[in-house]
Amino acid sequence: MKGVIFNLVEEVVAAAFGPEMWERLLDTADASGVYTSLGSYPDQELLDIVGAACTHTRMAAPELxxxxxxxxxxxxxxxxxxxxxxxxxxxxxxxxxxxxxxxxxxxxxxxxxxxxxxxxxxxxxxxxxxxxxxxxxxxxxxxxxxxxxxxxxxxxxxxxxxxxxxxxxxxxxxxxx
Amino acid sequence: MTINRPSDAFAGAEDVLARCARLERQLARERAARKAAEDIAEQGLRDYYLGEQRLLLLSRIASFANECTDPADALRFAAEQVRDHLGWAVGHALVVNGEGSNQYLEGTDAWSLRDPQLYFPFIDASRNLIAWPGDVLPGCLFADARSRFVADLPAQPGFTRAAAARRCRLQGAIAVPVMAGRDLAAALEFFQTDANPPEPGVLEILDQIGAQIGRVFTRRRHADQLLHGTLTDPVTGLPNRAALERDGDALLRAGRAVDADGQGGVALLCIGVDGLQLVNDTLGHAAGDSLLQAIADRLRAVVAALADRPGLARLARLGGHIFVLMIAAPQRAAAANALAGAVHAAMGPVLEVAGHPVHLATHIGMAFDRPHYAGLDELLRDADVALVQARATGPGHSILFADAMRAEALHRLELEAALRTAIEAGDFVLHYQPIVALDDGRVLGFEALVRWRRDDGRLVMPDQFIGMAEVTGLIIPIGTWVLREACRAIVRLRAQAGRQSAVYVAVNVAAQQFQRANFVAVVRDILLETGADPAMLRLELTETSAMANPQQVRRMVAELRAMGVKMSLDDFGTGYSSLAYLQAIPFDTVKVDSVFVRHQIADGADWSIVTAVKAMADAMGMTLVVEGVENEFQRAALARLGCAVGQGYYFDPPLPEAAAARRAGLVALQGA
Structure with missing residues (x-):
């Protein structure tokens, strides 16, 4: 997965749930959080972050x-x-x-x-x-x-x-x- | 000295909130800086990617163009590759047709489509598309050979496919010129479903692609020119033998289709034009080439005049002085005869080459296609046989091939072979017809006449082989043999004469012999070699050979006379002499042709021509010799008219040398 997608998700999460939420998701997902738009990162890392977001926001994955x-x-x-x-x-x-x-x-x-x-x-x-x-x-x-x-x-x-x-x-x- | 850092200096005073705010600002700046760096990197990567993709595209097309021999394949490949690279909807190739200012672009069936079923209306509208110079895309490429983008082509006035383009939602368009050297050879056009302009630099790459495809057109043109060169006679620009052989059988088939009732089909005219060798030998090969061009132009004019008649016509130069004219007509006998007449008429007028008048003698052999002919070569072979026959018959004749001619041709072939052997072996003999004083019959000289002695001892008269010798060029070695033998006879006769006055020997010189540039040298060498007295040698030229090239003849006659050789104009009154030319050429003797004498009989004699020639000869200081004196009436009448010299059967037939010497009253020397 391209880093630009991680960047967009970060921006959306920070805007919707506050900047702290992104830090919490990274901690929960045990993700590095270092994403540049040009880099490529494991798909699983994004799926873990989404999983953590579901936990923290109590939203189902499809809706989230x-x-x-x-x-x-x-x-x-x-x-x-x-x-x-x-x-x-x-x-x-x-x-x-x-x-x-x-x-x-x-x-x-x-x-x-x-x-x-x-x-x-x-x-x-x-x-x-x-x-x-x-x-x-x-x-x-x-x-x-x-x-x-x-x-x-x-x-x-x-x-x-x-x-x-x-x-x-x-x-x-x-x-x- | 210790300097406190600012953070240390303010640390105590700053509260935690302010510090957090500062850190957040710092973070925001870092984030912005990271994004800016990413943007720069993205732009750079994108440019790199695009450049690489374009280079790959250009290299693929250049490689294909290098290997490709068919321009249509190259266009199709480029249309597909470029459309795919642009990600556009439609790619199409057009080629330039027409000549000069009537050039136009015509649509081809080379299409590249992103989604074939979506664009049928547009393809349909592009069928039989003709784009003229000055039109909108792609016709504008004629005026400005650079790739061009138009944002909304259907909205352009004059775009004939606008309705179909709108139906297919096509908007933006690019046209790419394909240049073969400096000429527009073809074009590529591309269409997309929006009006977005192509990336910067794309049009420049497309220009380069057009140039690469253009190289395939250039190579094809060069190949075509080479092929054209091998199939075209370089002197006249007419198709050559190779071209005729290549197309011949197809022409025969096409011609056979014309035959509805057995009267039609192909007729082939083999046209031989004499006079070329003379021009080559006397005026040089450049003049010979311009003569050939003039002949070809005359033949082209004959064919052009045919153009609105039914049937096909093909003109070619087979080589040398032989041209071929092939027609197919429903009534081919009538058509071929009319055509032969037209060719003779066209060749009639005197041509001027390098400032010299040239008479052409044309012979035509004709043959008609027959069902059993396997190919053009057989038709050509028979027309050639007829040509030889026509040539033997005389200038201006056309002869249609008949099967009997092949036997004659075979006979001629055998005769020619035997004649060649005879030349090598020297199987000829000279006989001598006395030339006498009309008053007392005293022998003044002899005319040397050649006979061919066959293996069986039979003597063959010149009328049986001189024609063949002239056609084959063997007349030259025969003529040289005659000249040498006559000079030896002069030496022998001189020796026999002792104290008596010697007699001269007149030798006929063939036109071809006299036209050779080295003739004077040949005569000189033979005189030196044999030791003959030049004054005893008399060279007889016919009117026709004397008139062929008057300036040269005058020069050569003067040179020969300077050596002491006497010059005689033979057969006077039968050819076409110009008195003006005659006056310019210093002949010693003029011989009145026998036709003006032989038929004069007691009851109806008409001596007016002989009288006139006699007056002319007297006026010009030439001696007159009358040929063909056959009886006493003629001798007496001529003597009365003041003619002093004659020859003919009344006096003597041609005699073997010994008999001739006796007739002249010469006595052989002891031991000679």
Whole structure:
């Protein structure tokens, strides 16, 4: 996992729960806490931090990840505004993940393991197929909710299939109201 | 001296909260500094990554271009690689067609698509696409051969595929020139679904990619030029024998398709043009080349005049002075005859080469394609046989191949071989026809006439082999043999004459012999070698060979006369002489052709030509010799007209040397 994700999670946690919370999570997870955006760190370290956060906040992991994802979007926009400026609306933004945003991410962070989404489009809906071994579908849901919020669009995000439920892939469903 | 550190100095006074606040500010600064450093590193890494990716792209395309021979493959590869690198939706290749100011870009079927099913309407709209110079992308590349980006191409006025592009949500576009040297050879165009400009530096890399692909076009052009060179006659620019052989069988098949009723199909004209060797020998090969070009231009004009008639026509230079004209027509006999007539007519007018007038003699052998011919070479072989026949018949003739000619050709081949052997063995003999005074029949000289002595002892007359000798060039060694033998005879006759006045020997010189630049030297060498008195040698030139190249003839005649050799103009009145030329060339003797004498009979004699020539010869100080005197009436009439000298069967036929010497009243010396 790239350090930039740790940095974003830290920012979100510090903003939502105060700077002390991050220190507590690091202690609980026994994580080093030394993350630079360009470095790569074990996935397990992030999962441990999330586990510690669930304990401290008494939130379930899906909800916590969704919240982190949602809150991370404004920070991503602050850091990478051109990813958003190239797309006029949430649908375009989501559809540009494979073709534009993830290639750009790979330019910035050599060796970044970005997921590949399989899109299924309908008039007022969009389904993303996701099957990363990291199984961070709930974080992805949060990102999608945050992106809809960025464009001021009302979108309902749900999953009709999920790897956590034993499905081979997650189907993240977006429905515009 | 001890200096207290500030922290030590203030430690006591500072409260814990203030210290915490300071530390937090310090932490925030450190964090900001870390982020700034990360940003700088990210930017650097990104630039490095992009540069590396571009270099890889350029190197992949350059490697491919190095190995590639087909420009279409190179375009397809580049379209795919560049589109993938840009991450764009559509890549497409176009090639330049047309000539000069009518060049345009035409769409190809080389496409690279991120998502094939999404872009069918656009592909459809690009089918048969023609982009003219001055158009929007990609036509603008003609005027400015640099890669160009347009943010919203469908919104550009004049973009003909705008509706399809909008349907496919295509917006931004890049056009890349593919340059072969300084010429636009092709173009690549790329489209994306947004209006974002490419990264800085991308267009420059695309220019380089265009140059790499252009090298494949350049190599192909060079290869084509080489091929063209091997298939084109460098002098005339016409297709050569190799080109005809390469295309020949396909042309035959195409021609056979023309044959609907057995009357049509391919006709091949083998055109031989004489006069080239003379120009090469006398005016040099540069003049010979310009003559060939002039001939080719005349033949091209004949073909051009054919152009709006049905059928296909192919003109080629087979080599030397032989050209081939191949047509396919529904009524090929009529078409071929008309064409042959047109060729003769086109070759008729006198050409001027290097300031000299040149007469061309054209012969045409024709052959028609037949079902049993295996290929063009057989058709060509038969047309060539007909050409030899036409040439033997005389200038301006066209002859259609017939099977009997092949037997004749074989016979001629045998004859030629035998003639070559005869030249090596010297199997010739000279006979001498007396040239006499018309009043008393006294022998003044002889005309030497060659005979070929075959193995069986039979003597073959010149009309049986001189034509063949002229066609094959064997006339040169035969002519030299005759000259040497005549000079030896002069020496023998001189010895026999003793105190009597000697008699001269006249030798016919063939046009080809006289046209050789070294002829004067050959005569001089033979005179020196044999010891013959030059004054006893008389060289007879026909009107035709004298008129072929008047300036040179005048120079050579003057040189020969300076050596003491007498010069005679033979067969006068049968060729096309110009009196102006004649006046310029200092002949000693003019021989009136026998046709003006032989048919004069008592009841209807017309001596006007002989009278006129006699007056001319007198005026120019030339001696007149009348040929073909066959009876007493003619002799007496000519004598009355004042003609002093003649020859003919009335006096003597050609005689063997001994008989001739006796006829002249010469007595052999003892022991000679």
């Amino acid at each position: 990840l969704r919240t982190i994802g949602t809150l991370a979007i404004p920070r991503m926009y602050a850091r990478f505004p051109h990813f958003f400026d190239g797309a006029p609306d949430a649908r375009s933004f989501v559809l540009s993940l494979n073709g534009i945003i993830h290639p750009e991410v790979r330019k910035l962070y050599a060796g970044a393991g970005c997921p590949h989404f399989h899109y299924t489009q309908a008039d007022a809906a969009l389904t993303l197929g996701y099957n990363s071994p990291r199984k961070l579908c709930h974080l992805a849901e949060g990102f999608l909710i945050g992106a809809a919020g960025h464009y001021g669009e009302a979108v309902t995000v749900s999953q009709s299939a999920c790897m956590h439920s034993g499905d081979p892939a997650c189907h993240i469903h977006l429905a515009w109201d």
